[in-house]
Amino acid sequence: MSTSVVWHPACALHQAGAGHPERPERIAAVLEALRAPALAADVEWVEAAPAPREALERVHPPRYLDALEALAARGGGPLDPDTVLGPRSWEAALASAGVALTAVERGIAREGATAFGATRPPGHHALADRAMGFCFLNNVALAARHAQQLGKRQVIIVDWDVHHGNGTQAIFERDPSVRLVSMHQYPWYPGTGAAAERGVGNVFNVPRPPGLPRAVYVRDLLGAVTAALDGWRPELVLVSAGFDSLAGDPLGGFTLEPEDLAQCATELRRRAAAAPVV
Template identity: 50%
Template structure:
């Protein structure tokens, strides 16, 4: 079975204004690179167009008031032919309602494909990103929490226990908050600290029935890449020793790459290949290969392209192009 790349053209309609790092060129650059690389991928990768999430699906995580708030902001933006800001970082344009529903629904479509064994695994190249969005608040470039919605969608399909591995350089405060008391979801985050949004302490391990299903790995900037990779691999093993997932999700933020303007981490494309290869093996060995990755951050277009391609090659079981590790 092929690895699927899911995307949706409406994601380009989320405009954020001049100079904003979370811009439409992020997904267009990565998708263009994937298109160029497809002939060399020997049929191991196939592209699919996603869909819009329904309001019923958005309500799996987000209350009606939050859904309506995003819709009304987009209406206001359309009426004024402008961009409306929820906070200094988080924009809503006339096309953002469709873009946000397309981002969420495309990840749900990927879950459908993986759960039905139509594809081996999936990489969702979507925007706006999602892991900072809480159930009732848009923030940090994020409107709806795509990966949280995907988890709830998977659970409706009988994939009851989900492991989320978040390697974005920023802590996924929204994802953590949504599942903090939920024993059916293990959230693991490697992130830079101190850094936005200021959450993600090692002491935060979950609460109530969810105690022990939250693992934060905050690290300072500027360490050797191997330190970050080793810490995350150790964290994955720790999570798996305590939790047996039916499906694995990756919040794939490539802002942890060397040279990203919003990061002090130093990961290379080969590091992301190595992490992906490991998680693919975990999924194949323990949860029938069920693995869905969704794009979060990554703001240096060259780094996003190169690391995203390495990630895709890892998912597809293709050789690493430029190994650098010893």
């Protein structure tokens, strides 16, 4: 069965300024790799629609969304030292959120289906009412709420970005219908993600130092997934697939290789049984 690769051309429109690490070339490289002839038989391309306001308000309050829209209408500007809304960044953010929503729809449309959402700008640092860490809208949180709206009540989010998904944790840490497993470098930006941060028993943080053997990261992430699934069956698995956890990334110190993340994805599918993986 092919994997739905969901994308939107407007994701390339976000411009954070010269020299900023969150640049359009990142999404271009992902899409180029997925268009390799060797993958043609395994990929079904799906262009998303921008996220509607109704879906955004399941996570973000109207006042916050209005403020972002107003800033975009003025041509953009900085929201913090790292997070800059460029002239067309709001258009990109709506497209990115729409990619996340459509990926959920594709993932749950067929038994055994998988979907990959190529999102940009990223999202897991965005709080409900605050942009930070290059993120404006929390794409994976929007995806989880959309899935629940479509009947998938229990959702697990697995985040292997090298930075802790503080926004995702803050949004769901009091909601037992969503479980979060996050493995991240610690201490590191944004400073959250200690193992003692458990929410209502639904948060499973795996803080780790840089430079460990790659097998240790894989073992510890999958161990946390096992703990999160103990006595609890998800109806959907969402992966915040930040690839800055790979060896050599300039903003992190993990040692993972692509085959390690492939192993983690395969194990997620096996351990989650019939739940779709997006």
